[in-house]
Amino acid sequence: MSAPLLEIEDLCLAVPGQAGERPLLRGVDLVVGAGEVVSIVGESGSGKSLTARAVMGMLPDGAKTAGSIRLAGTSVLAASGNELRALRSQRVAMVFQDPRAHINPVRRIGDYLTEAVTAVGGVSGSAARARAIELLTATQIEDPAGIMSRFPHELSGGMLQRVMIAGALMGEPEMLLADEPTTALDVTTQAEVMAILARLRRDFELAILFITHDLELAAAFADRTAVMYAGRIVEEAPSAVLHEHPEHPYTVGLLRSRPSLGHGTGRLEAIRGRPIEAAEVSGGCAFAPRCGFAEPRCLTEDPRLLPHGAGTVACLRAGELGQVEERSHA
């Protein structure tokens, strides 16, 4: 891995709840190198989007945090408002699943793209406009100059996602956080947006933290993939290794529930039970109620994320799964 750009260490986050503090993240560890692409995969409520937002310093109201997030040497959790604004304009930017919720509907696209960089000073209006058109061109949107004078409601979802990606790159960040950027798009547009992200990554030497619920997409796009469950990363490895030789039973389950992966006999199996949130973990392994490999100690011992093979895994039985029998699903 290249020099670390983002270092998340033992990140815990809790918000006020009806019965005291409600934990949402339970000790997230993740490193992303300069120019590296890392995916975080998990079901809804696993904490993957929250982790990305925490990197931006976008914390829920009343959130209490522990652990650390260092981005390009700056502590995000200790940063002042001015330091956070500087990070967001120069170091890191984010694109979201639904661009319509994040682009002002009454402002022209050109204003949306240019006003953030002109507001921080040092960039003239004409330079910002030229960069905006250059970035729109890089996203392969039709008629980049003409798009500048249009309103969001005149553009399709795929076009708006390209606009949002261009907007994220206006400040020349070193890292892009992409939170399910293709989930709301049709399959063809999804593929186009993924190709654009891959090319931008190469052309701008961007690091990308890619958030998705789709393990196959994550593994195909990223250098490394991290799997998250109940507010913690449970497995992380080079994508090809994780895809071909998953070590955590949850990763195995995610792969089995996806079509066309060549795992098992081809029969798809949903992971039994329902995903739990960090607040529901009461001791022991959070995945134990759904795990076909659970043994008594899994109910009382909390597995930590430890080095294993080419990556890390949080399972008390890491390395045993190929040799022991899985309990059949109820």
Ligand code: SF4
């Ligand atoms: S620690 Fe136990 S319950 Fe948790 S994933 Fe490993 S085998 Fe399953």
